Amino acid sequence: MDKHTQQQFAENMLQYLNESPTAFHAVENAAKILKAQGFQELKEADAWSLHTGGRYFVVKNHSCILAFTVGEGDLAKEGFRLIGAHTDSPGLKIKPGDCIVTPDGYVKLNVEVYGGAILSTWFDRPLAVAGRVIVKQNGRLVERLIKIDKPVCIIPNLCIHFNRDCNTGGGYNKQTDILPLLSMKEEGVEKEDYLYRLLQKETGIEKDEILDYELFLYEYQKGSFMGQDEEFISASRIDNLCMVYAGLSALTEAAGSGNCKVFVAFDHEEVGSTSAPGARSGFLAYTLERICKNLGLTDDAYFQALANATSISADTAHAVHPNYSDKHDAGNRPVLGGGPVIKYSASQRYSTNAFSAAYFMEACRRAQVPCQKYVNRNDIVGGSTIGPALSSLTTIPTVDIGTPVLAMHSIREFVAAVDNFYAKEAFRAYYEGI
Numbered sequence: 001m002d003k004h005t006q007q008q009f010a011e012n013m014l015q016y017l018n019e020s021p022t023a024f025h026a027v028e029n030a031a032k033i034l035k036a037q038g039f040q041e042l043k044e045a046d047a048w049s050l051h052t053g054g055r056y057f058v059v060k061n062h063s064c065i066l067a068f069t070v071g072e073g074d075l076a077k078e079g080f081r082l083i084g085a086h087t088d089s090p091g092l093k094i095k096p097g098d099c100i101v102t103p104d105g106y107v108k109l110n111v112e113v114y115g116g117a118i119l120s121t122w123f124d125r126p127l128a129v130a131g132r133v134i135v136k137q138n139g140r141l142v143e144r145l146i147k148i149d150k151p152v153c154i155i156p157n158l159c160i161h162f163n164r165d166c167n168t169g170g171g172y173n174k175q176t177d178i179l180p181l182l183s184m185k186e187e188g189v190e191k192e193d194y195l196y197r198l199l200q201k202e203t204g205i206e207k208d209e210i211l212d213y214e215l216f217l218y219e220y221q222k223g224s225f226m227g228q229d230e231e232f233i234s235a236s237r238i239d240n241l242c243m244v245y246a247g248l249s250a251l252t253e254a255a256g257s258g259n260c261k262v263f264v265a266f267d268h269e270e271v272g273s274t275s276a277p278g279a280r281s282g283f284l285a286y287t288l289e290r291i292c293k294n295l296g297l298t299d300d301a302y303f304q305a306l307a308n309a310t311s312i313s314a315d316t317a318h319a320v321h322p323n324y325s326d327k328h329d330a331g332n333r334p335v336l337g338g339g340p341v342i343k344y345s346a347s348q349r350y351s352t353n354a355f356s357a358a359y360f361m362e363a364c365r366r367a368q369v370p371c372q373k374y375v376n377r378n379d380i381v382g383g384s385t386i387g388p389a390l391s392s393l394t395t396i397p398t399v400d401i402g403t404p405v406l407a408m409h410s411i412r413e414f415v416a417a418v419d420n421f422y423a424k425e426a427f428r429a430y431y432e433g434i
């Protein structure tokens with residue numbers, strides 16, 4: 001495969017990761033990519049008028065995006081080719097209310113844990129702030145995306161002299177141990193004003209204008225290539241923005257064919273997917289129905305299109321760890337650089353079945369990329385992803401796959417650059433159909 005094309009893809013993907021500190025930014029930047037490729041934005045609240053050969057996308061809550069292309073064929077017979085991923089990542093979210101001011105004069109942000117973050121990795125790292133605020137303008141509620149791309153706070157470790165167990169694991173109290181230091185107390189400044197002062201200084205938005213906010217912390221240090229030949233990427237939010245980027249790229253590159261190609265990236269996967277922009281909502285199913293109805297299909301033809309659909313749920317997978325190799329099953333040992341991983345679970349924590357695995361393997365074969373398999377050890381429960389929600393709500397067969405990563409849910413995750421290119425090539429072959 002052409003090395004230059006691979007490198008270009010990896011660089012663009014890393015840029016997408018670096019520029020997307022929250023689900024809101026991931027969607028904003030995805031929309032920019034789609035618009036540059038001739039996709040037209042549809043608003044849920046407007047009337048749609050779709051046509052054959054059209055390229056469209058629709059955004060939900062500014063944190064979930066669904067893009068699709070309408071094929072030339074009979075949609076009822078050709079069905080949907082669907083790829084799903086998620087826009088959110090584990091981390092720390094700023095709580096509403098006051099900052100914490102200690103008797104010693106420290107000003108701390110009050111935060112809660114979002115998803116299954118490895119908390120130890122958030123310590124001693126300069127952290128920045130991003131998210132959205134809702135402001136009132138001319139009597140209307142307006143959303144403004146915020147990205148304070150500066151190192152504004154930090155969670156200092158307790159020194160080893162006061163915590164001799166720090167290298168053998170003592171854990172953290174999520175309420176008291178992880179609050180980031182923002183500044184020192186200033187006379188005359190109210191507790192609630194420290195955060196608003198930061199927002200005002202960096203964005204120009206006054207406290208009085210802000211009705212509410214959803215703000216997250218993120219690592220100020222950018223992701224980078226690394227390794228002897230720069231063959232790896234170390235970055236925040238690899239889970240799951242690398243799959244969002246691969247899916248988006250595949251959709252924009254895929255040649256036209258009879259089917260309707262859909263890419264959807266949901267929010268809230270890391271906290272169970274039960275929300276309007278999450279995979280357990282009705283958003284996907286009713287949008288598929290809306291596409292069919294708008295193209296003039298009957299109710300029966302819509303159900304035919306569903307029955308002729310297939311789906312890929314794309315999330316990251318666990319590579320065998322160099323220092324903990326016994327955490328993997330003896331017969332299924334995916335490694336970095338070995339291609340996308342098909343994830344199996346008899347208890348349906350992954351939605352893969354023999355049929356869905358087979359069509360993904362066929363896509364890999366056509367794209368001439370390798371693929372690997374993963375199943376948990378019987379004594380490890382493991383994680384889950386959007387596949388079971390997506391397949392149960394739409395009844396579309398689904399394969400759970402993902403690029404193999406290390407340090408999943410760390411503030412800095414680790415992946416081989418080539419695996420994301422392999423995944424993108426497999427996705428493109430899948431979209432283009434058998």
Ligand code: ZN
Nearest residue numbers: 239240315316
């Ligand atoms: Zn994930």
